[in-house]
Amino acid sequence: MALRGTNQEFGRPYNRRIVLESVRLHGPTTRGEIAKRVGLTVQTVSTIVRELEEQRYLVSFRENPKGRGLPPTMLRINTDGGFAIGVHITPIGVNAALIDLSGDVVASLHQSVTNASPADAFEIVGAMAPKLIRRKPKGRMLGIGMALPGPFGVDSMSFVGPTTMTGWENVAIRERLAELTGLPAFLETDMAAAALGEQLYGLGKHFSEYYYLYLGVGLGGALVHEGQVMRGAWGNAGEIGHIPVVPGGEPCPCGNRGCLERYVSLDAYRRAKTSEADWLKTVAPIFRNAITTIENLFDPETVVLGGLASAGLLDRMAELAADLPNSIAARRDRATPRVVVARGGEHSVLRGAAALAVSSVLSPRFGQMFTGERERDILDGRGIAA
Template structure:
């Protein structure tokens, strides 16, 4: 049924305002500025900017800095983005771990929390999340919490892929989880894949700051890929873009839970290195104490870990050449639940294909580097989802015209 024109106008007015708020906040996130400067840069009227700045100031999201000296006339009042004016929550649910981070809008962590999960049933995990949120709210001087990001391993809603294997969360249905989480937390909830969110975090707070197009290889339990292109995450039609772990790199190779043989994550992932060390008798079954063991084996230059690293580096090199030719990124970053020392060793062993669009003489960033957001990168990325939605104008802004 066609929508009556007046309703379209009303809806567009709301969308326009939300869009303009993001434009003003996004501009101030990049630099301090007066209202006339924001108006000139954004193409909005000075009156619109004044109204929005007043509203954002009342909400504590921007603050007046003082007057800037001007050549003539009344010096303009300068405003800045107030990162401490509000907070966001980020949650990462992995098959064995629940991580939480409370950050201000600048990504500074105000509180972090990590629990091992023995039961991944949504009701159980949501109750643990609600408990963590209550602890965050009880923090002295906790700013207003704008929302919560929630990230889980993909893929979403794919028969046979979502519910199989040690790297997935059965019963976590992307269609129903956000609503259940909003009820449990009493906050707006943004759901995304761990790798996409981790890429956003790395772009906002980590090694990809200042880059507009890059890829992030996320080591959760499996291996995920987040792609940011021209400042926006690439999600695909169903939110499943970036299932790099299930790209077949060794046809006829190791069986994967997804049903394929030779998937990349059978060679390059936390589970893969754990399995390799268990088979070599260096780690107890159940893979407890993985990080401490890896640190020791790295320090000893142990041949078993070395063999894994070489095999992983070979598969990863081919995957990276593919990603470069597909997405033309400024850089590719690696991060997540592998110890930094192992990621560094893996990067040092890469043998990147020469036939790649990334072979440029004018590179400003390395082809491959380690991310700097650390172990909580995906939880931080979950928080970044909320911040991104608050400050970044949407790509579909042309629909407003």
């Protein structure tokens, strides 16, 4: 991802985030190195760095001298400069974590609950949030982000079936979350949050164009383009789980038959009531065809396989990609496998949800999505109401 600053007068907040993002990606680093990477003058970078140090987002230090003269002053993210809470509501439970500015999980909590109602979920979150905040009682809390299964705002699909949160129609989620915690609140689909978490804290340092395939209770995904998670016109891009793949196949709660997630998802695995090896053998052809479809549609550098599945299951699914059908991704000059396993682990969604709040500080490209009226409508809860 190419980070470039702007010399226009209104670009100062953007430059501030650009400098922070450069330090996060490449730190420890120097003012001069930052200036070269983002296309700003050393003087401009120095002014921004001074401000960020005063606000405790950055820390400067010198390494031990190895020869004559003083080594240059280095900069890194101040891990304790700010914290955010990430929350993930799924049909099988509620997860929450306190995340620092470097993306590390300070503390996490989990409560198993089947298809929690809004009242139950907010009661659980209301109890979890103070416990997490107490882990850093003097820490600066930047906000709270919540991730939910999508799609949002589609009457026939959003609240129907085992892979969605039934009973959440017409809930002003963001407002309820802000009122409950007293923190700035944000909302995102879990697959987009996971892709954001991977982009910021996982493989994002190595790829700028990839497809994140999210294996959860259902199946979804998100295209990451130039380091930015693409969300679509209404925030629901990536619902690959509802692509019909088996003509006349299993009925899907969405109203169609043979949808991909009826065969490839944790819910499908649970319903199969068979061993992991047998299930993988059964779904292998469907999974391989899905990867090929993604490649032909989006031409990604790679497909990143992540989500709620165990690391072992993700590894074995990636092994199924050793013998993929032909696609535009079958290039002689490939430098990476066509499918890789995400590095963000089980906390990718929580990191991504927290990053919704941290993005105003750390992620200039993601922060841009909050500038449009349509995007604000989607994220503030109005896009979820029926």
